[in-house]
Amino acid sequence: MRAVVVGGGIAGVSAAHALSRKSVDGVSIEVTLVEAEKVLAHHTTGRSAAQLILNYGAGPIRALTRASLDFLHHPPDRLVDHPILEPRDVLTVAAAEQGESVERYLTEGRAANPEIREITVAEARELFPPLRLDRVARAILEPDSYDIDVAGLHQAFVRGLRANGGTIRLSAPVVGLERRSTDWVVTLADGERLTVDVVVNAAGAWGDVVAERAGIPPVDLQPMRRTAFMTPSRYGDSSGWPLVADVDHNWYVKPDGRRFLCSPADEQPSEPCDAKPEEIDVAMAIDRINAATTLDIRHVASSWAGLRTFTADRSMVIGPEPAEPSFIWCVGQGGTGIQTSPAAGHLVADLVADGAPGANFDGVELDLAGLLPDRFRLSPHHPQV
Numbered sequence: 001m002r003a004v005v006v007g008g009g010i011a012g013v014s015a016a017h018a019l020s021r022k023s024v025d026g027v028s029i030e031v032t033l034v035e036a037e038k039v040l041a042h043h044t045t046g047r048s049a050a051q052l053i054l055n056y057g058a059g060p061i062r063a064l065t066r067a068s069l070d071f072l073h074h075p076p077d078r079l080v081d082h083p084i085l086e087p088r089d090v091l092t093v094a095a096a097e098q099g100e101s102v103e104r105y106l107t108e109g110r111a112a113n114p115e116i117r118e119i120t121v122a123e124a125r126e127l128f129p130p131l132r133l134d135r136v137a138r139a140i141l142e143p144d145s146y147d148i149d150v151a152g153l154h155q156a157f158v159r160g161l162r163a164n165g166g167t168i169r170l171s172a173p174v175v176g177l178e179r180r181s182t183d184w185v186v187t188l189a190d191g192e193r194l195t196v197d198v199v200v201n202a203a204g205a206w207g208d209v210v211a212e213r214a215g216i217p218p219v220d221l222q223p224m225r226r227t228a229f230m231t232p233s234r235y236g237d238s239s240g241w242p243l244v245a246d247v248d249h250n251w252y253v254k255p256d257g258r259r260f261l262c263s264p265a266d267e268q269p270s271e272p273c274d275a276k277p278e279e280i281d282v283a284m285a286i287d288r289i290n291a292a293t294t295l296d297i298r299h300v301a302s303s304w305a306g307l308r309t310f311t312a313d314r315s316m317v318i319g320p321e322p323a324e325p326s327f328i329w330c331v332g333q334g335g336t337g338i339q340t341s342p343a344a345g346h347l348v349a350d351l352v353a354d355g356a357p358g359a360n361f362d363g364v365e366l367d368l369a370g371l372l373p374d375r376f377r378l379s380p381h382h383p384q385v
């Protein structure tokens with residue numbers, strides 16, 4: 001079997017690696033990954049906050065995060081030379097008027113991570129000294145959270161793909177996808193044509209664009225811009241401090257050595273594009289973070305934005321298109337595409353090679369229907385093809 005994976009972000013490389021480990025009828029799957037840009041991970045994957053949080057995302061996403069933990073904690077030796085995860089707790093804080101959100105967070109959060117607990121504001125300030133006691137009334141600690149070495153993880157999938165004989169094509173945008181009897185003919189911008197049996201759509205914000213090129217109806221992906229910036233720390237080495245976030249997702253701050261990564265946690269609808277930060281969003285983050293902390297942010301060392309791409313139900317779309325099962329979706333990664341990538345890749349490969357989730361999902365309550373594209377084909381707004 002020959003497969004082409006469209007997109008060289010974390011979704012594409014994890015799916016390509018997992019596929020390259022599979023065989024069908026005793027024959028290995030031949031995998032080619034095609035990426036439009038001249039480097040991999042140029043778009044959303046290279047712009048994340050690199051955090052793993054168990055209590056994050058829709059139900060099926062939480063299951064994918066759980067199913068990714070084994071790979072992330074114990075990646076195969078030959079693929080990495082240092083750990084992918086380093087512990088970093090998450091501290092969620094709230095003002096007095098955000099009590100309802102705190103209760104909801106605690107109830108929902110404990111289902112995903114039983115370690116989640118409320119701590120006193122004084123304890124919170126010991127963990128994160130810049131908290132303003134006059135603005136923070138409650139605090140929740142989420143241990144069992146981690147920094148992710150995103151570049152190391154992405155590279156691990158690339159190494160594994162290459163070691164299994166897979167091919168990567170850069171500066172190779174897919175401009176056409178044509179179904180011919182049992183094959184797909186994939187046309188690249190330079191006119192070259194690849195003939196394959198299976199197409200995996202891991203094109204991130206461009207997922208619906210790629211589907212349309214294949215004559216497949218969209219799943220109505222909505223890319224949302226999120227802004228981030230770095231500011232120097234006045235506190236010396238704060239690298240061991242937790243990530244601190246507002247309970248209603250209005251801002252977050254993540255220590256990064258002698259700097260802080262800051263974000264207004266914005267979600268601005270966007271077309272698929274090379275997202276750029278807007279000054280107003282950076283200013284909004286500074287206002288909100290300076291109000292809740294004594295970080296006293298005045299200087300922005302660098303800023304960027306990336307597109308977090310969601311479906312209407314904010315779960316991912318992973319699996320075969322019902323009317324065209326050789327077209328496999330792997331999109332809608334939203335704000336969790338890094339932490340779920342090992343399991344998302346395995347699921348793509350399992351569904352292609354075996355038609356069902358495999359051993360990586362043993363003991364994980366995976367709501368497959370909440371991931372399959374079929375759910376977008378049953379409503380009157382999404383007629384069957």
Ligand SMILES: Cc1cc2nc3c(=O)[nH]c(=O)nc-3n(C[C@H](O)[C@H](O)[C@H](O)COP(=O)(O)OP(=O)(O)OC[C@H]3O[C@@H](n4cnc5c(N)ncnc54)[C@H](O)[C@@H]3O)c2cc1C
Pocket residue numbers: 006007008009010011012034035036037040041042043044045046047048049050051052172173174175202203204205206210226227228263305306307308331332333334335336337338339340
């Ligand atoms: C500020 C911010 C913070 C985040 N923090 C976290 C976090 O802490 N933890 C976490 O898990 N996630 C986080 N995320 C989300 C995470 O980054 C994304 O979910 C993930 O990177 C999406 O990966 P992807 O491969 O789907 O998309 P992308 O990385 O965008 O890759 C898609 C690729 O497809 C290519 N492509 C598109 N069209 C074509 C075509 N026609 N032909 C060939 N190639 C094509 C594009 O060039 C692109 O390289 C964050 C995102 C942002 C913006």
